[in-house]
Amino acid sequence: MQILLTNDDGIYAPGIAALKHQIQDIGQITVVAPDIEQSGVGHSITFSHPLRIREVHLNNEFIGYGVRGSPADCVKLAIYEIMKKNPDVVISGLNMGANVGIHILYSGTVAAAVEAAIMGYPSIAVSFEITEQYADVQEAAKVAKGVIENIIKHKLPRGSLLNVNIPSRPSNQIKGIKVTRQYARDFKETFDRRIDPGGKAYYWLMGTDKSIHHEEGTDISAVNEGYISITPLRYDLTDQSLYKKIEGWDWNI
Protein backbone atom coordinates (compact mmCIF):
# COMPACT_ATOMS: atom_id res chain seq x y z
CA MET A 1 0.00 0.00 0.00
CA GLN A 2 1.35 3.42 -1.02
CA ILE A 3 0.85 6.20 1.52
CA LEU A 4 1.59 9.87 0.97
CA LEU A 5 2.13 11.61 4.30
CA THR A 6 2.16 15.40 4.58
CA ASN A 7 1.31 18.13 7.09
CA ASP A 8 1.32 21.88 7.62
CA ASP A 9 3.56 22.07 10.69
CA GLY A 10 6.58 21.29 8.52
CA ILE A 11 8.69 18.23 7.82
CA TYR A 12 10.63 18.52 11.08
CA ALA A 13 7.50 18.71 13.24
CA PRO A 14 7.06 16.08 15.97
CA GLY A 15 3.52 15.22 14.83
CA ILE A 16 4.48 13.94 11.38
CA ALA A 17 7.43 11.98 12.79
CA ALA A 18 5.26 10.35 15.45
CA LEU A 19 2.57 9.45 12.93
CA LYS A 20 5.10 8.09 10.42
CA HIS A 21 6.58 5.92 13.13
CA GLN A 22 3.18 4.55 14.06
CA ILE A 23 1.92 3.76 10.56
CA GLN A 24 5.17 2.49 9.05
CA ASP A 25 3.94 -1.10 8.97
CA ILE A 26 0.70 -0.21 7.14
CA GLY A 27 2.41 0.54 3.85
CA GLN A 28 5.19 2.25 1.92
CA ILE A 29 5.27 5.83 3.22
CA THR A 30 6.48 8.82 1.22
CA VAL A 31 6.77 12.03 3.23
CA VAL A 32 6.42 15.28 1.29
CA ALA A 33 5.90 18.26 3.55
CA PRO A 34 6.61 21.98 3.80
CA ASP A 35 10.17 22.65 4.93
CA ILE A 36 8.96 25.44 7.18
CA GLU A 37 5.76 25.71 9.21
CA GLN A 38 2.67 26.59 7.18
CA SER A 39 -0.06 26.65 9.81
CA GLY A 40 -3.06 28.77 8.92
CA VAL A 41 -2.16 29.04 5.24
CA GLY A 42 -5.51 27.53 4.23
CA HIS A 43 -5.71 26.19 0.71
CA SER A 44 -2.99 28.43 -0.66
CA ILE A 45 -1.07 27.39 -3.74
CA THR A 46 2.13 28.79 -5.14
CA PHE A 47 2.30 30.17 -8.65
CA SER A 48 4.18 33.44 -8.19
CA HIS A 49 7.48 31.69 -7.58
CA PRO A 50 8.80 28.27 -8.53
CA LEU A 51 8.94 25.38 -6.09
CA ARG A 52 11.92 23.25 -5.16
CA ILE A 53 12.08 19.75 -3.77
CA ARG A 54 14.77 19.01 -1.21
CA GLU A 55 15.72 15.62 0.21
CA VAL A 56 15.62 15.97 3.96
CA HIS A 57 17.82 14.00 6.35
CA LEU A 58 17.58 13.95 10.13
CA ASN A 59 20.18 12.15 12.28
CA ASN A 60 21.75 10.79 9.07
CA GLU A 61 18.46 9.23 8.03
CA PHE A 62 16.44 10.18 4.95
CA ILE A 63 13.01 11.25 6.24
CA GLY A 64 11.32 12.68 3.16
CA TYR A 65 11.03 15.57 0.73
CA GLY A 66 10.81 19.17 1.87
CA VAL A 67 9.07 21.81 -0.22
CA ARG A 68 9.22 25.57 0.33
CA GLY A 69 5.53 25.85 -0.35
CA SER A 70 2.07 25.17 1.01
CA PRO A 71 0.65 21.79 2.05
CA ALA A 72 -1.49 21.77 -1.13
CA ASP A 73 1.67 22.37 -3.19
CA CYS A 74 3.26 19.39 -1.45
CA VAL A 75 0.42 17.07 -2.44
CA LYS A 76 0.50 18.18 -6.07
CA LEU A 77 4.29 17.88 -6.29
CA ALA A 78 4.31 14.54 -4.52
CA ILE A 79 1.83 12.98 -6.88
CA TYR A 80 2.97 14.59 -10.14
CA GLU A 81 6.74 14.69 -9.58
CA ILE A 82 7.97 12.62 -6.65
CA MET A 83 6.05 9.37 -6.14
CA LYS A 84 6.72 6.59 -8.62
CA LYS A 85 3.35 4.99 -7.89
CA ASN A 86 0.09 6.76 -7.10
CA PRO A 87 -0.84 6.78 -3.44
CA ASP A 88 -3.62 4.52 -2.19
CA VAL A 89 -4.31 7.00 0.56
CA VAL A 90 -3.09 10.50 1.43
CA ILE A 91 -2.70 11.33 5.12
CA SER A 92 -2.12 14.84 6.45
CA GLY A 93 -0.96 15.24 10.02
CA LEU A 94 -0.59 14.65 12.84
CA ASN A 95 -1.38 18.34 13.29
CA MET A 96 -0.51 19.98 16.58
CA GLY A 97 -3.87 21.58 17.37
CA ALA A 98 -7.47 20.71 16.57
CA ASN A 99 -8.95 21.57 13.18
CA VAL A 100 -12.65 21.86 13.92
CA GLY A 101 -15.43 24.27 12.99
CA ILE A 102 -14.48 27.10 10.68
CA HIS A 103 -10.81 26.50 11.48
CA ILE A 104 -11.15 23.75 8.89
CA LEU A 105 -11.16 26.54 6.29
CA TYR A 106 -7.95 28.08 7.62
CA SER A 107 -6.11 24.82 8.02
CA GLY A 108 -3.22 23.81 5.81
CA THR A 109 -3.53 20.27 7.19
CA VAL A 110 -7.07 19.98 5.90
CA ALA A 111 -6.22 21.79 2.64
CA ALA A 112 -3.62 19.13 1.81
CA ALA A 113 -6.26 16.44 2.25
CA VAL A 114 -8.76 18.48 0.20
CA GLU A 115 -6.20 18.78 -2.60
CA ALA A 116 -5.69 15.00 -2.56
CA ALA A 117 -9.45 14.44 -2.62
CA ILE A 118 -9.83 16.79 -5.61
CA MET A 119 -7.14 14.74 -7.37
CA GLY A 120 -9.26 11.66 -6.72
CA TYR A 121 -7.46 10.02 -3.81
CA PRO A 122 -8.99 8.91 -0.52
CA SER A 123 -7.57 11.24 2.09
CA ILE A 124 -7.47 11.69 5.84
CA ALA A 125 -6.58 14.81 7.80
CA VAL A 126 -5.61 14.04 11.40
CA SER A 127 -5.27 16.69 14.09
CA PHE A 128 -4.56 16.49 17.80
CA GLU A 129 -6.05 18.97 20.21
CA ILE A 130 -3.17 20.33 22.28
CA THR A 131 -3.90 21.77 25.71
CA GLU A 132 -1.78 22.78 28.67
CA GLN A 133 -3.12 19.72 30.45
CA TYR A 134 -2.19 17.16 27.82
CA ALA A 135 0.04 17.12 24.77
CA ASP A 136 1.50 13.61 24.39
CA VAL A 137 1.95 13.48 20.64
CA GLN A 138 3.35 9.94 20.67
CA GLU A 139 0.25 8.56 22.31
CA ALA A 140 -2.01 10.65 20.07
CA ALA A 141 -0.21 9.17 17.04
CA LYS A 142 -0.98 5.67 18.36
CA VAL A 143 -4.64 6.62 18.62
CA ALA A 144 -4.47 8.09 15.10
CA LYS A 145 -3.06 4.82 13.81
CA GLY A 146 -6.08 2.90 15.07
CA VAL A 147 -8.47 5.30 13.39
CA ILE A 148 -6.51 5.27 10.13
CA GLU A 149 -6.41 1.47 10.06
CA ASN A 150 -10.16 1.35 10.57
CA ILE A 151 -10.74 3.83 7.74
CA ILE A 152 -8.46 1.88 5.40
CA LYS A 153 -10.20 -1.38 6.36
CA HIS A 154 -13.57 0.09 5.37
CA LYS A 155 -12.20 1.27 2.00
CA LEU A 156 -12.76 5.01 1.87
CA PRO A 157 -14.09 5.82 -1.63
CA ARG A 158 -12.00 7.70 -4.22
CA GLY A 159 -12.00 11.46 -3.71
CA SER A 160 -13.38 11.20 -0.20
CA LEU A 161 -11.97 13.10 2.72
CA LEU A 162 -12.32 12.47 6.44
CA ASN A 163 -11.27 15.09 8.97
CA VAL A 164 -10.18 13.39 12.18
CA ASN A 165 -9.66 15.23 15.47
CA ILE A 166 -8.25 13.58 18.57
CA PRO A 167 -9.14 15.10 21.95
CA SER A 168 -6.49 16.25 24.37
CA ARG A 169 -6.49 13.41 26.86
CA PRO A 170 -4.77 10.08 27.49
CA SER A 171 -6.04 7.32 25.22
CA ASN A 172 -7.66 5.40 28.07
CA GLN A 173 -9.80 8.46 28.81
CA ILE A 174 -11.02 8.91 25.23
CA LYS A 175 -14.72 8.06 25.24
CA GLY A 176 -14.95 6.70 21.69
CA ILE A 177 -15.47 7.91 18.13
CA LYS A 178 -18.26 10.12 16.84
CA VAL A 179 -19.08 10.80 13.21
CA THR A 180 -19.85 14.51 13.22
CA ARG A 181 -20.70 17.50 11.10
CA GLN A 182 -18.66 20.71 10.96
CA TYR A 183 -19.60 23.33 13.56
CA ALA A 184 -20.43 26.08 11.09
CA ARG A 185 -20.66 29.21 13.21
CA ASP A 186 -18.37 32.14 13.74
CA PHE A 187 -15.80 31.66 16.53
CA LYS A 188 -15.83 35.46 16.94
CA GLU A 189 -12.08 35.76 16.98
CA THR A 190 -11.06 39.35 17.55
CA PHE A 191 -7.80 41.25 17.83
CA ASP A 192 -5.56 42.37 20.65
CA ARG A 193 -4.46 45.91 19.80
CA ARG A 194 -1.03 46.86 21.09
CA ILE A 195 1.30 49.81 20.68
CA ASP A 196 4.89 49.27 19.54
CA PRO A 197 7.87 51.18 21.02
CA GLY A 198 7.53 53.69 18.17
CA GLY A 199 3.96 54.50 19.21
CA LYS A 200 2.25 52.70 16.33
CA ALA A 201 -0.59 50.20 16.65
CA TYR A 202 -0.35 46.55 15.75
CA TYR A 203 -2.89 43.75 16.04
CA TRP A 204 -2.63 40.14 17.16
CA LEU A 205 -5.37 37.78 16.11
CA MET A 206 -6.76 36.23 19.30
CA GLY A 207 -7.58 32.54 19.35
CA THR A 208 -10.94 31.53 20.63
CA ASP A 209 -11.57 29.39 23.69
CA LYS A 210 -13.15 26.57 21.68
CA SER A 211 -14.63 24.94 24.78
CA ILE A 212 -17.29 27.67 24.96
CA HIS A 213 -18.81 26.49 21.68
CA HIS A 214 -21.34 23.73 21.73
CA GLU A 215 -23.78 22.27 19.25
CA GLU A 216 -24.76 18.64 19.53
CA GLY A 217 -23.50 16.49 16.66
CA THR A 218 -20.65 18.78 15.67
CA ASP A 219 -16.91 18.19 15.54
CA ILE A 220 -16.17 20.74 18.24
CA SER A 221 -18.66 19.32 20.72
CA ALA A 222 -17.39 15.78 20.19
CA VAL A 223 -13.80 16.82 20.89
CA ASN A 224 -14.84 18.98 23.85
CA GLU A 225 -16.63 15.96 25.33
CA GLY A 226 -13.61 13.69 24.90
CA TYR A 227 -14.54 11.84 21.72
CA ILE A 228 -12.52 11.42 18.56
CA SER A 229 -14.40 13.39 15.90
CA ILE A 230 -14.61 12.20 12.29
CA THR A 231 -16.18 14.63 9.85
CA PRO A 232 -16.60 13.80 6.16
CA LEU A 233 -15.78 16.90 4.09
CA ARG A 234 -16.47 17.93 0.54
CA TYR A 235 -14.83 20.44 -1.75
CA ASP A 236 -17.90 21.33 -3.79
CA LEU A 237 -18.90 24.54 -2.00
CA THR A 238 -22.16 25.04 -3.89
CA ASP A 239 -24.94 26.02 -1.49
CA GLN A 240 -27.94 24.13 -2.88
CA SER A 241 -30.57 25.78 -0.69
CA LEU A 242 -29.34 29.28 -1.55
CA TYR A 243 -29.18 28.14 -5.18
CA LYS A 244 -32.91 27.37 -5.15
CA LYS A 245 -33.64 30.72 -3.56
CA ILE A 246 -31.69 32.94 -5.95
CA GLU A 247 -32.61 30.92 -9.02
CA GLY A 248 -36.04 32.55 -8.79
CA TRP A 249 -34.71 36.11 -8.70
CA ASP A 250 -35.12 38.32 -11.75
CA TRP A 251 -31.68 38.22 -13.38
CA ASN A 252 -32.53 40.34 -16.43
CA ILE A 253 -30.39 43.31 -15.55
Added chain:
Amino acid sequence: MQILLTNDDGIYAPGIAALKHQIQDIGQITVVAPDIEQSGVGHSITFSHPLRIREVHLNNEFIGYGVRGSPADCVKLAIYEIMKKNPDVVISGLNMGANVGIHILYSGTVAAAVEAAIMGYPSIAVSFEITEQYADVQEAAKVAKGVIENIIKHKLPRGSLLNVNIPSRPSNQIKGIKVTRQYARDFKETFDRRIDPGGKAYYWLMGTDKSIHHEEGTDISAVNEGYISITPLRYDLTDQSLYKKIEGWDWNI
Protein backbone atom coordinates in the same frame (compact mmCIF):
# COMPACT_ATOMS: atom_id res chain seq x y z
CA MET B 1 -25.67 51.67 3.05
CA GLN B 2 -22.27 50.59 4.41
CA ILE B 3 -20.09 48.63 1.99
CA LEU B 4 -16.81 46.95 2.84
CA LEU B 5 -14.71 46.51 -0.30
CA THR B 6 -11.69 44.22 -0.35
CA ASN B 7 -9.74 42.02 -2.77
CA ASP B 8 -6.70 39.78 -3.08
CA ASP B 9 -4.86 41.60 -5.85
CA GLY B 10 -3.90 44.33 -3.39
CA ILE B 11 -5.13 47.84 -2.63
CA TYR B 12 -3.33 49.38 -5.63
CA ALA B 13 -4.83 46.90 -8.13
CA PRO B 14 -6.85 48.31 -11.04
CA GLY B 15 -9.80 46.00 -10.37
CA ILE B 16 -10.64 47.33 -6.92
CA ALA B 17 -10.24 50.93 -8.07
CA ALA B 18 -12.52 50.38 -11.06
CA LEU B 19 -15.15 48.66 -8.93
CA LYS B 20 -14.98 51.33 -6.22
CA HIS B 21 -15.49 54.01 -8.87
CA GLN B 22 -18.52 52.20 -10.27
CA ILE B 23 -20.31 51.48 -7.00
CA GLN B 24 -19.54 54.72 -5.18
CA ASP B 25 -23.12 55.94 -5.47
CA ILE B 26 -24.59 52.76 -3.97
CA GLY B 27 -23.34 53.48 -0.47
CA GLN B 28 -20.52 54.49 1.86
CA ILE B 29 -17.50 52.46 0.80
CA THR B 30 -14.65 51.46 3.11
CA VAL B 31 -11.72 49.86 1.33
CA VAL B 32 -9.58 47.47 3.40
CA ALA B 33 -7.29 45.37 1.26
CA PRO B 34 -3.88 43.67 1.33
CA ASP B 35 -1.08 46.14 0.67
CA ILE B 36 0.65 43.59 -1.53
CA GLU B 37 -0.81 41.04 -3.90
CA GLN B 38 -2.22 37.94 -2.19
CA SER B 39 -3.51 35.90 -5.13
CA GLY B 40 -3.76 32.20 -4.47
CA VAL B 41 -3.46 32.53 -0.71
CA GLY B 42 -6.76 30.76 -0.17
CA HIS B 43 -8.36 31.19 3.20
CA SER B 44 -5.12 31.90 5.01
CA ILE B 45 -5.13 33.88 8.23
CA THR B 46 -2.26 35.47 10.09
CA PHE B 47 -1.49 34.56 13.67
CA SER B 48 2.28 34.05 13.61
CA HIS B 49 2.96 37.76 13.29
CA PRO B 50 0.94 40.85 14.17
CA LEU B 51 -0.97 42.87 11.60
CA ARG B 52 -0.75 46.57 10.91
CA ILE B 53 -3.24 48.91 9.33
CA ARG B 54 -1.90 51.64 7.05
CA GLU B 55 -3.84 54.55 5.58
CA VAL B 56 -3.18 54.46 1.86
CA HIS B 57 -3.12 57.52 -0.38
CA LEU B 58 -2.88 57.59 -4.14
CA ASN B 59 -2.47 60.85 -6.07
CA ASN B 60 -2.98 62.75 -2.78
CA GLU B 61 -6.31 61.04 -2.24
CA PHE B 62 -7.14 58.70 0.63
CA ILE B 63 -8.21 55.42 -0.97
CA GLY B 64 -8.46 53.04 1.97
CA TYR B 65 -6.65 50.89 4.50
CA GLY B 66 -3.79 48.59 3.55
CA VAL B 67 -3.01 45.49 5.59
CA ARG B 68 0.13 43.33 5.30
CA GLY B 69 -1.99 40.22 5.53
CA SER B 70 -4.45 37.98 3.76
CA PRO B 71 -7.85 38.98 2.37
CA ALA B 72 -9.52 37.12 5.27
CA ASP B 73 -7.39 39.12 7.71
CA CYS B 74 -8.58 42.31 6.00
CA VAL B 75 -12.23 41.43 6.51
CA LYS B 76 -11.74 40.60 10.19
CA LEU B 77 -9.72 43.76 10.83
CA ALA B 78 -12.14 45.93 8.87
CA ILE B 79 -15.15 44.79 10.84
CA TYR B 80 -13.55 44.53 14.30
CA GLU B 81 -11.15 47.47 14.18
CA ILE B 82 -11.71 49.88 11.31
CA MET B 83 -15.35 50.37 10.37
CA LYS B 84 -17.43 52.46 12.76
CA LYS B 85 -20.65 50.82 11.56
CA ASN B 86 -21.12 47.21 10.51
CA PRO B 87 -21.23 46.67 6.76
CA ASP B 88 -24.54 45.94 5.05
CA VAL B 89 -22.68 44.03 2.38
CA VAL B 90 -19.08 42.90 1.87
CA ILE B 91 -17.75 42.91 -1.68
CA SER B 92 -14.49 41.28 -2.73
CA GLY B 93 -13.07 42.18 -6.12
CA LEU B 94 -12.95 42.96 -8.90
CA ASN B 95 -10.46 40.11 -9.22
CA MET B 96 -8.27 40.00 -12.30
CA GLY B 97 -8.95 36.41 -13.38
CA ALA B 98 -11.89 34.06 -13.05
CA ASN B 99 -12.49 32.15 -9.82
CA VAL B 100 -14.40 29.12 -10.96
CA GLY B 101 -14.30 25.40 -10.22
CA ILE B 102 -11.78 24.28 -7.66
CA HIS B 103 -9.93 27.59 -8.07
CA ILE B 104 -12.60 28.86 -5.69
CA LEU B 105 -10.72 27.00 -2.95
CA TYR B 106 -7.40 28.66 -3.80
CA SER B 107 -8.83 32.14 -4.18
CA GLY B 108 -8.14 34.91 -1.70
CA THR B 109 -10.96 36.89 -3.32
CA VAL B 110 -13.49 34.21 -2.46
CA ALA B 111 -11.92 33.59 0.97
CA ALA B 112 -12.55 37.22 1.94
CA ALA B 113 -16.21 36.81 1.05
CA VAL B 114 -16.35 33.48 2.90
CA GLU B 115 -14.90 35.15 5.99
CA ALA B 116 -17.56 37.85 5.79
CA ALA B 117 -20.29 35.23 5.39
CA ILE B 118 -19.01 33.33 8.45
CA MET B 119 -19.21 36.60 10.39
CA GLY B 120 -22.85 36.86 9.31
CA TYR B 121 -22.71 39.44 6.53
CA PRO B 122 -24.11 39.09 3.03
CA SER B 123 -21.13 38.95 0.73
CA ILE B 124 -20.26 38.97 -2.93
CA ALA B 125 -17.02 37.86 -4.61
CA VAL B 126 -16.62 39.31 -8.10
CA SER B 127 -14.03 38.12 -10.58
CA PHE B 128 -13.32 39.00 -14.20
CA GLU B 129 -11.98 36.44 -16.61
CA ILE B 130 -8.92 38.00 -18.24
CA THR B 131 -7.82 36.76 -21.65
CA GLU B 132 -5.40 37.97 -24.26
CA GLN B 133 -8.41 38.89 -26.37
CA TYR B 134 -10.17 41.04 -23.81
CA ALA B 135 -9.22 42.64 -20.51
CA ASP B 136 -11.16 45.92 -20.19
CA VAL B 137 -11.43 46.13 -16.42
CA GLN B 138 -13.38 49.41 -16.49
CA GLU B 139 -16.15 47.91 -18.56
CA ALA B 140 -16.13 44.73 -16.47
CA ALA B 141 -16.56 46.86 -13.35
CA LYS B 142 -19.63 48.46 -14.96
CA VAL B 143 -21.06 45.02 -15.58
CA ALA B 144 -20.21 44.05 -11.99
CA LYS B 145 -22.09 47.09 -10.74
CA GLY B 146 -25.28 45.97 -12.46
CA VAL B 147 -25.02 42.52 -10.93
CA ILE B 148 -24.25 43.89 -7.45
CA GLU B 149 -27.21 46.29 -7.60
CA ASN B 150 -29.50 43.44 -8.53
CA ILE B 151 -28.22 41.30 -5.66
CA ILE B 152 -28.66 44.15 -3.18
CA LYS B 153 -32.18 44.83 -4.52
CA HIS B 154 -33.18 41.23 -3.84
CA LYS B 155 -31.79 41.40 -0.29
CA LEU B 156 -29.20 38.65 -0.01
CA PRO B 157 -29.76 36.91 3.36
CA ARG B 158 -27.34 37.28 6.27
CA GLY B 159 -24.30 35.03 5.99
CA SER B 160 -24.94 34.27 2.31
CA LEU B 161 -22.23 34.37 -0.30
CA LEU B 162 -22.50 34.69 -4.06
CA ASN B 163 -19.49 34.06 -6.27
CA VAL B 164 -19.81 36.15 -9.45
CA ASN B 165 -17.66 35.61 -12.54
CA ILE B 166 -17.74 37.91 -15.55
CA PRO B 167 -16.68 36.46 -18.91
CA SER B 168 -13.89 37.99 -20.93
CA ARG B 169 -15.85 39.87 -23.55
CA PRO B 170 -17.36 43.32 -24.17
CA SER B 171 -20.57 43.86 -22.22
CA ASN B 172 -22.73 43.92 -25.36
CA GLN B 173 -21.52 40.40 -26.17
CA ILE B 174 -22.33 38.96 -22.74
CA LYS B 175 -25.24 36.57 -23.22
CA GLY B 176 -26.84 37.03 -19.80
CA ILE B 177 -26.63 35.66 -16.28
CA LYS B 178 -26.72 32.04 -15.19
CA VAL B 179 -27.11 30.78 -11.65
CA THR B 180 -24.65 27.90 -11.53
CA ARG B 181 -23.03 25.28 -9.35
CA GLN B 182 -19.31 24.91 -8.79
CA TYR B 183 -17.49 22.71 -11.32
CA ALA B 184 -16.10 20.24 -8.80
CA ARG B 185 -13.54 18.26 -10.76
CA ASP B 186 -9.77 18.33 -10.86
CA PHE B 187 -8.29 20.80 -13.36
CA LYS B 188 -5.26 18.49 -13.56
CA GLU B 189 -2.75 21.28 -13.13
CA THR B 190 0.75 19.92 -13.36
CA PHE B 191 4.26 21.35 -13.15
CA ASP B 192 6.84 22.59 -15.60
CA ARG B 193 10.19 21.22 -14.43
CA ARG B 194 13.15 23.43 -15.27
CA ILE B 195 16.84 23.45 -14.44
CA ASP B 196 18.45 26.55 -12.90
CA PRO B 197 21.93 27.79 -13.93
CA GLY B 198 23.36 25.84 -10.99
CA GLY B 199 21.97 22.58 -12.38
CA LYS B 200 19.20 22.17 -9.82
CA ALA B 201 15.56 21.47 -10.63
CA TYR B 202 12.69 23.84 -9.91
CA TYR B 203 8.99 23.56 -10.65
CA TRP B 204 6.42 26.05 -11.93
CA LEU B 205 2.78 25.27 -11.34
CA MET B 206 1.11 25.30 -14.75
CA GLY B 207 -2.29 26.92 -15.12
CA THR B 208 -4.97 24.95 -16.84
CA ASP B 209 -6.70 25.92 -20.06
CA LYS B 210 -10.09 26.31 -18.43
CA SER B 211 -11.91 26.30 -21.75
CA ILE B 212 -11.35 22.54 -22.11
CA HIS B 213 -13.57 21.87 -19.09
CA HIS B 214 -17.28 21.55 -19.60
CA GLU B 215 -20.19 20.38 -17.51
CA GLU B 216 -23.60 21.84 -18.11
CA GLY B 217 -24.89 24.01 -15.26
CA THR B 218 -21.46 24.77 -13.81
CA ASP B 219 -19.68 28.08 -13.27
CA ILE B 220 -16.91 27.26 -15.71
CA SER B 221 -19.26 26.31 -18.55
CA ALA B 222 -21.35 29.45 -18.08
CA VAL B 223 -18.26 31.68 -18.30
CA ASN B 224 -16.84 29.70 -21.24
CA GLU B 225 -20.14 30.22 -23.08
CA GLY B 226 -20.16 33.97 -22.43
CA TYR B 227 -22.55 34.20 -19.49
CA ILE B 228 -22.03 35.87 -16.15
CA SER B 229 -21.92 33.03 -13.63
CA ILE B 230 -23.41 33.38 -10.15
CA THR B 231 -22.72 30.51 -7.74
CA PRO B 232 -24.07 30.48 -4.19
CA LEU B 233 -21.38 29.12 -1.87
CA ARG B 234 -21.39 27.74 1.64
CA TYR B 235 -18.69 27.37 4.25
CA ASP B 236 -20.07 24.28 5.97
CA LEU B 237 -17.93 21.65 4.25
CA THR B 238 -19.72 18.64 5.79
CA ASP B 239 -20.33 16.00 3.14
CA GLN B 240 -23.80 14.72 4.06
CA SER B 241 -23.84 11.76 1.69
CA LEU B 242 -20.43 10.54 2.85
CA TYR B 243 -21.66 11.14 6.41
CA LYS B 244 -24.52 8.69 5.91
CA LYS B 245 -22.14 6.16 4.43
CA ILE B 246 -19.48 6.19 7.14
CA GLU B 247 -21.97 6.50 9.99
CA GLY B 248 -22.73 2.82 9.44
CA TRP B 249 -19.10 1.72 9.69
CA ASP B 250 -17.95 -0.15 12.79
CA TRP B 251 -16.16 2.52 14.80
CA ASN B 252 -15.37 0.40 17.85
CA ILE B 253 -11.64 0.30 17.38
